[in-house]
């Protein structure tokens with residue numbers, strides 16, 4: 001291709017996250033749909049992506065990352081989503097809670113709490129930013145729960161405490177899901193559960209809920225982001241509810257870059 005300053009400046013690479021993320025599949029699709037020859041998305045992890053973003057940002061160097069909202073990076077850095085005229089990254093997404101079949105019979109109180117769980121991007125942001133600022137995950141979550149008893153009371157409304165029932169929640173190490181699962185762990189422990197959080201990749205997360213080796217997850221990004229997984233396991237899991245609305249995925253760049261659309265990468 002003719003000299004493409006943006007492509008050359010980042011060696012035609014988009015800095016990605018864990019390979020199983022729906023965001024990565026969407027980025028591969030965008031490379032195809034926008035005919036971004038020579039471009040590729042580099043798999044890694046959420047933590048590696050934010051480390052690369054921080055380093056580039058501090059040196060005001062160009063970088064394009066796979067990004068999502070809510071995320072603390074928007075509070076810390078001046079960033080923007082690249083417009084996506086082909087809507088490869090979807091529009092407004094939501095985060096849903098999913099459970100294994102049989103959960104309601106086996107753990108009725110947890111089923112109800114998980115079904116009643118919902119919070120705002122600001123709520124999640126408080127926990128995410130506290131963790132990003134160095135607070136331990138369980139401390140940041142405990143602090144949030146103690147400062148938001150009224151909201152937690154909505155989740156546990158009309159639910160009896162249990163006596164040590166075990167429950168396993170599967171999540172992926174995305175900053176947003178680290179926050180939600182650590183908060184839910186504390187809420188369920190306060191209700192008498194023995195909670196085990198299992199950190200896995202997105203594919204194994206959906207597999208674990210579908211085969212029952214995990215009881216539930218708060219990390220189902222729908223309807224588009226995890227569509228492949230939801231279709232693959234249709235009938236083998238139960239949707240318990242929507243725990244956050246108005247979320248978003250896409251390609252994100254520092255505002256000091258003068259590109260505005262995915263089309264500008266061509």
Ligand SMILES: C[SH](C)CC(=O)O
Nearest residue numbers: 021022023068174221
């Ligand atoms: C990285 S987003 C939190 C979810 C996804 O892309 O699978």
